[in-house]
Amino acid sequence: xxxxxxxxxxxxxGRTTTGTSSGMxxxxxxxxxxxxxxxxxxxxxxxxxxxxxxxxxxxxxLYDQTSARVFGxxxxxxxDPAQAEExxxxxxxxxxxxxxxxxxxxxxxxxxxFTLAHRRSVDRxxxxxxxxxxxxxxxxxxxxxxxxxxxxxxxxxxEHERVVDALGGLSERxxxxxxxxxxxxxxxxxxxxxxxxxxxxxxxxxRDGMIRLRTALGVTT
Amino acid sequence: xxxTNGPRDERDRAGSDEPEADSLEALRDAVAAYAxxxxxxxxxxxxxxxxxxxxxxxxxxxxxxxxxALLAGAPEPVEPPPALKSRLMAQLDGLPQQLPDASAPATPxxxxxxxxxxxxxxxxxxxxxxxxxxxxxxxGPAEHAARRRWFQRPGVIIAxxxxxxxxxGGAIIGVAWTGPNGWGAQREMAAIAEAPDxxxxxxxxxxxxxxxxxxxxxxxxxxxxxxxxxxxGESSTYELWYIDDAGAQSAGTFDVAEGETxxxxxxxxxxGVAVGVTVEPAGGSPQPxxxxxxxxxx
Numbered sequence: 001x002x003x004x005x006x007x008x009x010x011x012x013x014g015r016t017t018t019g020t021s022s023g024m025x026x027x028x029x030x031x032x033x034x035x036x037x038x039x040x041x042x043x044x045x046x047x048x049x050x051x052x053x054x055x056x057x058x059x060x061x062l063y064d065q066t067s068a069r070v071f072g073x074x075x076x077x078x079x080d081p082a083q084a085e086e087x088x089x090x091x092x093x094x095x096x097x098x099x100x101x102x103x104x105x106x107x108x109x110x111x112x113x114f115t116l117a118h119r120r121s122v123d124r125x126x127x128x129x130x131x132x133x134x135x136x137x138x139x140x141x142x143x144x145x146x147x148x149x150x151x152x153x154x155x156x157x158x159e160h161e162r163v164v165d166a167l168g169g170l171s172e173r174x175x176x177x178x179x180x181x182x183x184x185x186x187x188x189x190x191x192x193x194x195x196x197x198x199x200x201x202x203x204x205x206x207r208d209g210m211i212r213l214r215t216a217l218g219v220t221t
Numbered sequence: 222x223x224x225t226n227g228p229r230d231e232r233d234r235a236g237s238d239e240p241e242a243d244s245l246e247a248l249r250d251a252v253a254a255y256a257x258x259x260x261x262x263x264x265x266x267x268x269x270x271x272x273x274x275x276x277x278x279x280x281x282x283x284x285x286x287x288x289x290a291l292l293a294g295a296p297e298p299v300e301p302p303p304a305l306k307s308r309l310m311a312q313l314d315g316l317p318q319q320l321p322d323a324s325a326p327a328t329p330x331x332x333x334x335x336x337x338x339x340x341x342x343x344x345x346x347x348x349x350x351x352x353x354x355x356x357x358x359x360x361g362p363a364e365h366a367a368r369r370r371w372f373q374r375p376g377v378i379i380a381x382x383x384x385x386x387x388x389x390g391g392a393i394i395g396v397a398w399t400g401p402n403g404w405g406a407q408r409e410m411a412a413i414a415e416a417p418d419x420x421x422x423x424x425x426x427x428x429x430x431x432x433x434x435x436x437x438x439x440x441x442x443x444x445x446x447x448x449x450x451x452x453x454g455e456s457s458t459y460e461l462w463y464i465d466d467a468g469a470q471s472a473g474t475f476d477v478a479e480g481e482t483x484x485x486x487x488x489x490x491x492x493g494v495a496v497g498v499t500v501e502p503a504g505g506s507p508q509p510x511x512x513x514x515x516x517x518x519x
Contacts, residue, residue, distance in 0.1 A: 052321070056313055063306055068298035076296040088301055092309050093316060097507070100321045107283055111290030118293065122258040163295045181259035182292045188259045203250050210253040214288040 044109035052099035059096060066110065067092075070117045077121035077185050087124050091117045122185045166216035174209030177202055252278060256285035317470055320505040409485045410444045413437050424515045426450070430480065434496050434517045443490040443519075445498075446483040447475070453500050460505045461486055462497040464516070469497065474505040494519060 042050075042058075044065060050058035071088050078084040094116055102112055167175050180186045180194070188206060192199040248271045254260050255268045272279045413419060416437035423433040430449030436442070445461065453459065453476070461472040461484065472486035486496065497513040499506075 052318070054318060056310065059313065060306070060310060063309065067306070068300045069293065071301040072296045072298040073293045075299050085302060085305060089305060089309060093312060096309075096313055096316055097318055100318050107287055108290070110293075111287045114290040114293040115286050118289070119258055163291055166291075167295075178257065178292075181254065181257040182289060183296075186259065187261055188254045189261070191259070203254060206257060206259060207250055207253040210256065210285050210288055213292075214284055217288055217291050219284050219287045219291070 044113075045104045048095075048099055048102050048109040048112070049104060051096060052102055059092075062095075062109075063092060066113060069110075070113060073114060073117055074121050076183055077118070078124050083124060084121075087120050088117070091120050094120070118182070125185045126187075162217065166213050169216045170209050170212055171205075174205045174212065177205040178209045178213070181206060249278065249281070252282045253285055256282060256289040317507065319507045320471055320474065406485050409442065410435075410483060413440060413442050413444050413485070416440055420519070422517050422519070424517050426515050428514070432498060432515050432517065434519070436490050436519055438490070438492045441489045441491070442485065443496065444483060444485040445475075445496070447477060447481060449480045450477045451480070452477055456503050457500050458503050458505060460499050460501040460509070462499065462509060462513075463488055463490070464495040464497050465491070465493070469509050471505060471507065472496070474501070490519075492519060 042061065044062060047058045047062040047065065051062055067088070070091060071084065074088050074091070075081070075084045078087050091113075095113060098116070102109065167178070170178065176195070177191055180191045181188065186194065188202045189199060192202045195202070248268060251260060251264060251268050252272075255265060260268065268282075272282055413435050416439060418439045419435055419437050421433055421435045423431055425431050426449075429451070430447065432450075433446045433448075435444050435446070447459075450459070458474045458476055460474045462469040463472050463486065464470075470488060472488050473484060475482055475484040495516050495518045497509070497516045499509045499511045499513050501510060
């Protein structure tokens with residue numbers, strides 16, 4: 001399909017390979033002038049496809065390339081570090097098992113992995129009664145962390161800014177609902193209860209917010 | 222991505238419920254919430270059933286899944302503990318992979334119940350955790366136990382039939398089939414059939430038809446030739462299994478044309494394993510879900 005998020009994907013792919021390839025460039029540039037661009041390295045799509053054939057090395061490389069982002073997402077949702085580590089482990093085992101069913105024609109590898117990680121995290125916190133009372137410091141507030149402290153890598157900062165900008169394009173009520181759902185792990189019914197608004201209103205805000213985000217983030221269909 | 226880029230397990234729910242009364246319009250509204258995992262388990266199931274039948278809705282769900290996944294870029298990346306990677310790598314060997322499923326949406330087609338099912342190797346390093354929520358219709362431990370029972374029933378593994386060498390090369394090879402019966406597979410099948418140590422065993426099936434297994438211990442490969450099997454329709458498929466003390470490992474699926482086909486089994490053959498055939502939902506299952514129509518010991 002042509003559901004492509006080109007800037008996002010390019011950024012992500014380049015992230016873990018930039019350091020090593022620049023170093024290699026410095027060493028070999030004198031004897032091979034053709035090496036004017038950094039080697040792109042395998043994309044997450046290529047790695048995940050190889051994982052689907054039982055390629056352990058590809059799995060290791062995919063893990064190196066993505067684990068900090070997956071763990072960061074899981075930590076956001078499953079606040080307890082030990083549980084977040086368990087969930088992350090489950091997520092990667094599931095990635096190994098389900099990789100043969102990844103279809104690059106239908107979407108990006110990272111979206112596939114994040115979808116799985118988010119689902120797993122949400123299932124975990126909903127299984128825990130304590131989650132019903134967990135503090136809502138998760139959610140909207142964390143998005144206001146100054147960008148400079150969010151990540152050292154330029155690429156991640158750029159990506160972060162894109163998402164924050166896109167969220168900034170929502171109405172406050174839409175942003176609140178989307179954040180409570182995605183970063184808070186709440187169901188739409190829970191959101192309605194918490195905000196004291198009808199369920200139908202929450203559904204409308206989620207849908208309108210997602211449509212606006214989809215456009216702002218350049219997800220084409 | 223698969224499952225509209227969301228984990229799904231419609232197979233396990235198949236037949237559990239008729240489509241719910243939700244109108245299509247309501248389901249369309251639910252797709253955005255679904256992409257954010259903001260739906261309850263029953264609504265998740267309803268959405269996934271609708272997605273399976275509606276390509277346009279699935280397309281929209283894919284777009285929302287990509288959008289939601291971009292939200293994952295906002296949290297600060299956190300390096301996981303270094304031990305996690307080595308722990309993961311150590312577990313891969315015992316963890317079977319699913320079969321590709323062309324008909325499934327582009328999301329991981331696995332449920333927590335499957336991943337944590339007792340059919341898989343124990344993971345003693347995992348701390349006890351609250352039971353994962355199970356959607357209605359997902360297999361519970363008892364169902365899993367029932368499914369594995371026949372694979373571990375010692376009586377099933379009867380004495381091996383007398384080996385006989387049958388040259389099937391001439392009968393099988395030379396037809397321009399494609400896919401799993403393509404040229405590469407034909408060469409493999411011929412190599413098995415012509416191996417110096419080839420053995421075979423033919424088993425009649427009660428409901429009609431026969432399955433013949435050919436195997437070569439030296440090559441570590443095996444293949445089946447089936448005749449007279451009923452067509453199981455588009456929604457089902459035959460699935461092959463390598464069965465040993467550790468359980469059942471999928472060895473691929475096949476469908477019959479006019480009752481006949483052949484297939485080189487995926488994975489390595491080891492002497493002493495049994496080969497089983499079950500009828501599974503289209504696309505195959507990670508673990509058998511029905512009683513086998515035949516089990517052939519080697």
